[in-house]
Amino acid sequence: MNDKLQEYKNYIKNKKIAVLGIGVSNVPLIKYLSSIGVDITAFDKADEQKLGSIVKELDALGVKFSLGENYLESLKGFDIVFRTPGMRFDLPELLAAKEEGAEITSEMEVFFELCPATIYAVTGSDGKTTTTTLIHKFLTEQGYRCWLGGNIGNPLLDRIEEIEENHKVVLELSSFQLHTMKRSPNIAVITNISPNHLDVHKSMEEYVEAKKNILNFQDSTDKLIINFDNEITKSLSSEAKGEVVYFSRVNELDNGALMKDDNLVYRKNGIDTIIVSAHEIVIPGVHNVENYLAAIAAVIDDVKPSVMKRVATTFKGVEHRIELVREIEGVKFYNDSIASSPTRTIAGLNSFKQKVILIAGGYDKKIPYDCLGEIIADKVKGLVLIGQTGKKIDKALKDEIERTGKGSDIPVVYCETLEDAVNSASKQAKTGDIVILSPASASFDMFKNFAERGEMFKEIVNGL
Incomplete structure (x- = not known):
């Protein structure tokens, strides 16, 4: 056990701890803290009936509970409060607890404090999961003992005693x-930044400031990988404290990961190392070329080019990301449920050379949809809309039609459920067509998360 971990265990042993949220990341945290023998109260807005068997499981460990609509009213008298990621840090109850003297933290913040291994972390508006997965695959194929966590894989704080200094940790981090966060990773990757999650963040400026914590606490020995083709990420280079490495799909770079003659190359001191040809990459789409360039830049000092090429020519992609579900009578159905923002849907539509039948719409994150009009007019032959953002997407197309005249022949159908939408799209489709679920919206109006939405889509398609 590393010294930091033993010190932390001694520090929290006699503390009174609150864990806010009994969800995916916090259940392992609660179990781990319980194993140390601390006094824990678990808080959640859901009641015991909704939470199900996990309440009995945690109760058996001696955990106390504060549940239901007014669950935060009893957030008083705690030494340490673990906040769930989706909860705003400036809730009145949290500010009151802080004023009272409580330390406000999170599972990820404590993990960064205690982790002895090199940490690679990825954030961005789009492409986080695929880039994180690629970095993990590159390092694992090279032979490192590698841990995957954050928004992908499993929470890692309860595995901290197994992680050693010579291991590698790869994290996907949301805003x-x-x-x-008060610490940054050794190797930080920002894939891109565009408007997202403005239903939770008070402004675009706050969203960008949150993302910047991935680099704010780096030092001169650390590395920042940023997208040269994205104006916001490119501007962050002036704030970096360590080495800056760019990646670019469309620009010439003096150093970094770039495209040259249809090859993905890494350029350093005027010497180009060819990693793989773009046409050899198994997963489709120019956005995945960008994800590969970001991952290559992150691991270039630790992974051989031949290993990276082996991954690129065999890896078939992450579930719910332009995932071919089934072909029925010559019609291909693709699941791109991960596309919870307009930019992500644009990238998905640009992956296909032909026009597609698009199923879109979902929960409204209060972000602009006007950028979708042009791509829909250019790349869509039938539009099926669901959810809160359906009308916004329809308006984006109508505005494009009014502006340019393009897209006026695209039939637009509104549906109440995903099942209705799939059936409608299926009826429109002819042999040779592509139907894709790429919502450009979050899932929370109808589903728990994008994965549940994608699973439901696959179940419906497989039942056609």
Whole structure:
């Protein structure tokens, strides 16, 4: 056990701890803290009936509970409060607890404090999961003992005693996780930044500031990988404290990961190392070329080019990301449920050379949808809309039609459920067509998360 971990165990042993949220990341945290023998109260807005068997499981460990609508009213008298990632840090109850003297933290913040291994972390508006997965695959294929966590894989704080100094840790981090971070990873990757999660963040400026915590606490020995083609990420280079490495799909770079003659190359001191040809990459789409360039830049000092090429030519992609579900009578159905923002849907539509039948719409994150009009007019032959954002997407197309005249022949159908939408799209489709679920919206109006939405889509398609 590392010294930091033993010190931390001694520090929290006699503390009174609150864990806010009994969800995916916090259940392992609660169990781990319980194993140390601390006094824990678990808080959640859901009641015991909704939470199900986990309440009995944690109760058996001696955990106390504060549940239901007014669950935060009893957040008083605690030494340490673990905030769940999706909860704003400036809730009145949290500010009151802080004023009272409580330390406000999170599972990820404590993990960063205690982790002895090199940490690679990825954030961005789009492409986080695929880039994180690629970095993990590159390092694992090279032979490192590698841990995957954050928004992908499993929470890692309860595995901290197994992680050693010579291991590698790869994390996907959301703006919610980063917002209150006080440490940054050794290798930080920002794939891109565009408007997202403005239903939770008070402004675009706050969203960007949250993302910046991935680099704010780096030092001169650390590395920042940023997208040269994205104006916001490119501007962050002036704030970096360590080495800056760019990646670019469309620009010439003096150093970094770039495209040259249809090859993905890494350029250093005027010497180009070819990693792989773009046409050899198994997963489709120019956005995945960008994800590969970001991952290559992150691991170039630790992974051989031949290993990276082996991954690129065999890896079939992450579930719910332009995932071919089934072909029925010559019609291909793709699941791109991960596309919870307009930019992500644009990238998905640009992956296909032909026009597609698009199923879109969902929970409204209060972000602009006007950028979708042009791509829909250019890349869509049938539009099926669901959810809160359906009308916004329809308006984006109508505005494009009014502006340019393009897209006026695209039939637009509104549906109440995903099942209705799939059936409608299926009826429109002819042999040779592509139907894709790429919502450009979050899932929370109908589903728990994008994965549940994608699973439901696959179940419906497989039942056609």
